[in-house]
Amino acid sequence: MEKWRAADRLLKFSSRFASAVNWNNSCKSKQGKYFYSVATTVHRNPLFSSISPDDISYFKTILGERGVVQDALALDAANTDWMGKYRGSSKLLLQPKNTEEVSQILKYCNSRCLAVVPQGGNTGLVGGSVPVFDEVIINVGLMRNILSFDKVIVSGVLVCEAGCILENLISFLDDEGFIMPLDLGAKGSCQIGGNVSTNAGGLRLLRYGSLHGSVLGLEAVLANGTVLDMLGTLRKDNTGYDLKHLFIGSEGSLGIVTKVSILTPPKLSSVNIAFLACEDYTSCQKLLLEAKKKLGGILSAFEFLDSDAMSLVLKHLDGVRNPLPPSIHNFYILIETTGSNETFDKENLEAFLLHSVESGLVANGVLAQDINQASSFWHIREVITMHPHFVVSSKSPILLWRVLWNWELTLGVYLKLS
């Protein structure tokens, strides 16, 4: 019972409360913060304590000097979200090195009524990782060890600490002949704990499914410091309740994820990528259905962007070239196939494209001829969110939404047709 009360307290006493109300924009008033989308002012709960010198001393005894960050520059970065839209005023960033330290921090904060906000790579696009007021920021970025990788007995199970940067996991697995089932544009900064906490979808969702499928286990620390060990590595585990699912996508509201066990697929040798143009949205939807029918098991990605997104990317981001010049089409689709038979896979994709052009679904298209061209196609998709300033400065909120959530639209299309 105490566990739930504690978790509830973390929820109410942390910035998760604000992130849960789907705010679009905020401004500070004397009393609190006003979130336009919900037409309400969020006040700092006066029951919260403020950081005292004794608190700082206590944290230094458990974390050492290095783990207690009060430097203005570092705090400024940690207080500001990736889009530069939301800003907290935390005076303290804590960097634990292991689960025990996370547990001690939370236990203490709970007893002192200090609000906390978990932060990973701070790449989430909705302000969930930054404080609303002066919450203590807890970042597990120093917990970045790969604990085990089993490529022999239970093929492809990786167990690692939550602070591992996604890109480092991708590189590690690449050397082992495996891939992460998750990949996204923020991979150079985001942490696997943050990915799990946001239930990030990313570029490989179509093929490998969501993290609810590939995460096999978790370790998490609740608000009162209790460590929940759910770090199983068994894929077919049907032994009762599967509590880890509560943490996947819970954005830090239930506790801090400290370790992750994830199923990783083997790397396949033959990858082909096509960049296509469609003139209407219905054609994009039909194309996905056709791709699923004709490319079947080798279809690994189907990504969608519209003309507004493409124009913004071309205009504002260096090094991005229009793959289908000279004009801008209404919609673009990036298709990737991944298989193990180079000749068969390529012929299959070519036949599919020919058929799609002949049937009028595709207006124009190009197949990547080498790895550089393939990377440049993916680059377009990945950098859509890379430049917050052009997104923020755009005049059209609808456009913003479209630019930001293209991957969700892709998924929407996918689900609609499934």
Ligand SMILES: Cc1cc2nc3c(=O)[nH]c(=O)nc-3n(C[C@H](O)[C@H](O)[C@H](O)COP(=O)(O)OP(=O)(O)OC[C@H]3O[C@@H](n4cnc5c(N)ncnc54)[C@H](O)[C@@H]3O)c2cc1C
């Ligand atoms: C360029 C770019 C591309 C992106 N592409 C995609 C995409 O294709 N698909 C997609 O779904 N998302 C995408 N995103 C958003 C995506 O959710 C995040 O990039 C990523 O998953 C967040 O990880 P993070 O470590 O940065 O977490 P943060 O941003 O630091 O935190 C996100 C949330 O998780 C919580 N949190 C973080 N770490 C922990 C932890 N250890 N325990 C408990 N709670 C924690 C935070 O409190 C916060 O609520 C993209 C973002 C960018 C900037």
